[in-house]
Amino acid sequence: MNRLNTAMAALCLSFCTAATAAFSDTALEARFKTLTSELRCLVCQNQTIADSNAALAIDLRNEVERMLQAGATDSAIVDYMVARYGDFVLYRPPVKSTTLLLWAAPALFLGVGLGGWLWLVRASRRTVTQELTAEEQTRAQSLLRERAQLHTEGHRA
Template identity: 50%
Template structure:
């Protein structure tokens, strides 16, 4: 009983602190509300740079949430809303940057670096293996040739 009461109080406290940042908006459908939350989480606050607009209580983030809500009510698609934000605040505003243009380097760099690393690794392994082979006999090419010749002669005379 007491545990339940404490849990209830904690839940109440948490809900109060959450409501302090986020205003309440009315949505036409639950689906629209889900899109609101998803987009608010993906759009970056231009002022407080390491927060999305859902988490930030900077005035600019409030404005952008209001704008987001208005656009959703108007029936804008996700892409239209993102275009609207990018036109004003640049690619920076998207936490998940789009592929192409300025962000090409950002998207391709990991793949290119991985490829480079694999090439280096492959070359190291190859050269290591060659070195191992040589180390096994301990002979130079010339000596190896002489040894082969000697063995062949031995076999013929036997």
């Protein structure tokens, strides 16, 4: 299986390159370009069917072209692909229960990061502003005095 994946990847590297289709109508051609650059090739998974020259991408491009020529709407073509290959063919997956985490993740990570940062800031501020009790105050002063004395004695010696 692993060897197969490597072979597939190697195939992709050698064959997945750009290709175009012939249209007489420029509006149709523009729609063809947008549609094919929004659909994923399932063989060369990080390429659109516009970029890929895998046999499947060519088939899917031809299908998009055929449907466009036959007067299909963009959403009809996208639905046709999703019905066969699932949401995975879409580079922009729809928001639904299975993709909610995918869409929410950036906001979620930002929230967690911000929350953590705020928590750290607050925690550090708390230790700085902590006031000493009267007892601690006198003890600190005596310690400082002792230290100053040692310092001057050191200089004398």
